[in-house]
Every structure is written in structure tokens, then in C-alpha cells.
Amino acid sequence: xxxxxxxxxxxIPSLVRANxxxxxxxxxxxxxxxxxIPLGSDTADSAATTKEGLGAAVLRAIMISPSIESDAPGGxxxxxxxxxxxxxxxxxxxxxxxxxxxxxxxxSTTVGPFLTSRFSPLQPPVTHGREPVAEGEILLAESDLDExxxxxxxxxxARHDRYVSENLREGVAVQVTVVGAFDDGFAGLDGxxxxxxxxxxxxxxxxxxxxxxxxxxQSRLEYLEIYAVVDSADRLSEVVDELRSRGYVAGGLGxxxxxxxxxxxxxxxxxxVLGALLVVFLLVVGGGAAAALVGAKRxxxxxxxxxxxxxxxxxxxxxxxxxxxxxxxxxxxxxxxxLGAALLALVFPTGVFGLPLVMGITADSVAYFSALLFIPxxxxxxxxxxxxxxxxxxxxxxxxxxxxx
Numbered sequence: 001x002x003x004x005x006x007x008x009x010x011x012i013p014s015l016v017r018a019n020x021x022x023x024x025x026x027x028x029x030x031x032x033x034x035x036x037i038p039l040g041s042d043t044a045d046s047a048a049t050t051k052e053g054l055g056a057a058v059l060r061a062i063m064i065s066p067s068i069e070s071d072a073p074g075g076x077x078x079x080x081x082x083x084x085x086x087x088x089x090x091x092x093x094x095x096x097x098x099x100x101x102x103x104x105x106x107x108s109t110t111v112g113p114f115l116t117s118r119f120s121p122l123q124p125p126v127t128h129g130r131e132p133v134a135e136g137e138i139l140l141a142e143s144d145l146d147e148x149x150x151x152x153x154x155x156x157x158a159r160h161d162r163y164v165s166e167n168l169r170e171g172v173a174v175q176v177t178v179v180g181a182f183d184d185g186f187a188g189l190d191g192x193x194x195x196x197x198x199x200x201x202x203x204x205x206x207x208x209x210x211x212x213x214x215x216x217x218q219s220r221l222e223y224l225e226i227y228a229v230v231d232s233a234d235r236l237s238e239v240v241d242e243l244r245s246r247g248y249v250a251g252g253l254g255x256x257x258x259x260x261x262x263x264x265x266x267x268x269x270x271x272x273v274l275g276a277l278l279v280v281f282l283l284v285v286g287g288g289a290a291a292a293l294v295g296a297k298r299x300x301x302x303x304x305x306x307x308x309x310x311x312x313x314x315x316x317x318x319x320x321x322x323x324x325x326x327x328x329x330x331x332x333x334x335x336x337x338x339l340g341a342a343l344l345a346l347v348f349p350t351g352v353f354g355l356p357l358v359m360g361i362t363a364d365s366v367a368y369f370s371a372l373l374f375i376p377x378x379x380x381x382x383x384x385x386x387x388x389x390x391x392x393x394x395x396x397x398x399x400x401x402x403x404x405x
Contacts, residue, residue: 022289023329026282026376030333033278034372035340060092060233061122062240063189064226065249076222084246085226090239092231095119095199096223100206102195103159104140104176106148113144115160116190117199121229123190128152129180132198138176139196141184154178163211172208189227275371282326282376286383290322301391311392318388319381326380327373334372 064085066077077096086094099114116123118132118139129152132138138158140148150156158176161169184192207217230239236252243250304314 022285023325023332026285026329027332027336029281029285030278030329030372030376031336031340033274033281034334034337034369035344036274059252060230060236062228062230062236062243062250062252064094064228064243076224077226078220078222079218082223082226085228085243085248088239088242090230090232090235090242092229093119093121094226094228096203096221097190097225097227098206098221098223099190099194100160100202100209102205104138104144104148104195105157105159106150106154109148111140111144111147113141113193113195114190115202115205116194116196117202118196119199119227122227123196124182124184126180127183129178132179132196132201135198135201135204136174136176137179137197139180139182140178141193141195142181143184144195145178145181150178152178152181160205161209163209169209279375279379282379283383286322286326286380287387290318290380290384291387301394305392305395314392315385315388318392319384322380322384323377326377329380330373330376333376334369337372338369 066081079096082094082096085091095117097117097119099116101112102115103110103112105111115138120126120131126139127142129139140150145151148154148156155175155177157173159171159173162172164170182196184194203217203221204214206212207214207221210221212220228239230236240250240252301314304317305311309317
């Protein structure tokens, strides 16, 4: 086998030159498939399943309401209820939900959204700018920004109520910074015409409007609902049961994205189908090339058999040639695939066709590119096996007699 391997290595440059069209076609095929497979499946699946993705957050989310039997008086939550929910094992984050009115002005134009605590896993994603991280920072809907003639980064005047007496409120003006914008066409949980800010700042504005002293906010503020996210979708049922056992009305929000799981399954199927198409493509191309090459090399095969080469050695010589050819194609195609993905990420930093491009060295990416490197040599070896076996099985005298005619 050593001589057969040496012969295969010696013949590989001439094999590549003789099959330039095949090599170029195969390299381009691997490059295209290698870019499309992660873009069409892994990247989209990541956008839907990672903890940063909306789909998985909703699938792990719980809406909690007080029940008649609960300790929440008047059907409302208080700070101690929120603290109890946050302390439940498996709860990753929780926030009390209760909007308050606010007016935001720019020049003579005013919009009046409901200011709501920001809980990004369950609310519209930021399309421009960033999340609020300090008091006085807000997210406005893109339509409100357009109406105000403002943009992200603008410092605007906002007004909210301050409690004076039971039947009297007065307006208070504050400066707010628009740090981000969101698409108000997004189907969120908070209804229409909302703005978002830090939960602590929203609570302080609500407290001012209700006349609640700052040191009593935790004990006197009330919430309509509590939204929570579980740390794992596998624990969702367990956490919901625990909350119900404590007297709360709790239910998962996964039904709001009932199409997410079928879409994820379709994306996984797309990955399998694209991978299978790549293998079939390589088998067809490699098999056609192997049949043509072995047919053209019948005389050489007869000479090798006449010089005492056994069928297994001849078979290995040709299979090894195509394995090495597949390796050359694999390295070239995988390199072009990586460069293509990097180029797409550079040209389309926000994503392609609405799908964010996930770049970086991860276990999945290493396994994926390892498959790109190993599949072509194996496919070409498998494609060359039968043609080479048939040719190596022909008696040498018959081959030489046919060549001499």
C-alpha cells in the first residue's frame, strides 16, 4: 500500500490540472453550501433559541397574576410579592408591570405614551441605540420619534403628574434622554403607545404621582402583573406549578409564539437537507469524475496488474488519489466558506434577510467546519470506490488486449 499511496501523491497535481473544471465547481459548491447552511439554519436557530433571542425568552416566560386566595389585596401585587417570585428557584428575572402616563415634548409637538418598566426579553427589541441603564433614559417608538422630529440621543422635555391632594395633581417637567428606539409595529405584551425606562425610575415616577414617599415605595407601590423568565425551558412547568402552589395564577407565554417551535424544527430540517444535498452533490461530481478517469486509465491499470500489482493495491491507488483530491477541494472550499461568512458579516453587520450572522469560534462552528473538511474526501473516496473496483477486477490480459485493438 505504501507504493500505491506514493503513486497517488505523485499523481495528484496532474489530477487537479486535468480536472480543473471539476475542482473549481466542487470548491464553489462547498463554499456556497458552507455559507448557506449556517446562515439558513444555525444562525436563525440561534436568533430564536439563545437567551438573547425573543423566541426563547417568550418560550421561557411566565405571566403571573394574583388570585382571590393570594395575599395580594385588591387583586394587585406589592413589593413583597415581587420579592417572593424572584426568590422562587428557577426564576432568572422578574419585574412588576404597571404603566404610568407621561408626555414627551419637542418644540410644539407632544406625544403621550404610557411609560412602562423595561423587561427586554418580552418587549420589542431596540432597532437603534441601546437599552436604558440610568434614570432619565427612555426608549421611544420609532413613530413617536418621527412625530417629534427627534432622533436617538435627543434630550427632550417630559412631564408627569405629582400628587398634591386626593383630587389634585400638578405637572412636573423633567429632562429625558432618548437612548434608543423600537419598532412599535412589533407585537409586544404592553399594548400600543408605550415608552420604556428602567423599572426603578418608572416606580419612582409612579410614586410621585401617587404621593408615596420614597422610603415607602417598596411597601406601598402596586403592580398589575408580574412578568418572569425561567432560566431553562425544561423547568418551566416545574416553576409554574410552584407558583400556583403559592396561590398565584401563573401560565407560560409560549402560546404567544406558537409558530416558533415548528419554525425551529423546520430550520433544523433545512440544515439536514442542505447537508444531504452537499453530500449528494459531491458524490455525483466525484463519481462522474472517477468513472471518466478510471475509464481513461484502463491501460495504466492493465500495466500495473501485469507488473504484479494486486487488485487491492490498484484499488487503493485510485481511491487514495480521489481522497487527496477531495481533501484539496475541502480545504479550498472551507476556506472560501469562512471568508464568505466573514464578508457577509462585514457587509451586513445587522444580518441578512432579517437573520443575524453569528460569528466566532464555538463548539458548533468547530464541528461544522470539521465536517466540511472531512465530508469531501470521504465522499470522493466513496464515489471512486466502485469504478476503481470494477476496473481493478478486470484481468490484465483482457485490458491490454482491448488497448491493443
